[in-house]
């Protein structure tokens with residue numbers, strides 16, 4: 001299904017730069033997670049993300065990407081991904097806040113996402129958040145030399161569905177390196193033992209998007225914001241992971 005010809009394995013030097021980019025993404029998401037409290041606008045979070053990048057000498061990965069107008073994606077509650085920060089949008093108590101952020105260091109990209117609760121969130125929202133984060137860990141466990149891409153996809157899907165939630169099909173994880181989105185696509189659903197064989201130098205962004213209800217999503221009139229079709233809550237976690245000779249290394253921590 002996947003051609004290895006289009007998959008660029010990264011050198012140790014390239015992975016070194018991606019490690020730097022990943023550390024900056026992780027540090028920024030940590031600051032943003034603490035800043036995402038009731039009353040703060042999503043535009044303020046975008047400003048904070050740009051300041052963090054400036055401080056650390058990195059460039060935003062999302063700003064201007066296919067015309068995206070911000071450095072940060074902020075998606076609330078039933079919004080799945082690609083929410084556009086706005087001055088008019090203040091975070092409310094009980095909101096689920098998905099923060100997706102990327103940066104560029106020396107021409108190489110890092111990409112990660114977290115979902116946090118603002119103020120006090122419901123027990124069901126907390127469970128969705130926990131299962132999504134855990135499903136990412138299940139996927140990462142499958143990244144090993146000689147494994148298959150389908151092992152990763154299947155591990156995420158199996159864990160999510162076992163817990164009564166659904167994985168989004170319309171958006172998937174991806175290879176990453178000198179571009180934000182490279183081959184191979186990494187679906188959050190699939191069959192173990194199938195797909196690309198994983199080899200050292202492969203760098204992937206694994207990103208389960210998990211809905212409390214059905215897996216269907218639609219795009220709002222702004223042309224970006226993806227929302228659940230049934231209005232149910234959605235959560236999103238992502239890491240950039242390099243496969244080294246010795247095993248998987250999470251670059252965005």
Ligand code: MG
Pocket residue numbers: 111112173174205207238
């Ligand atoms: Mg991504």
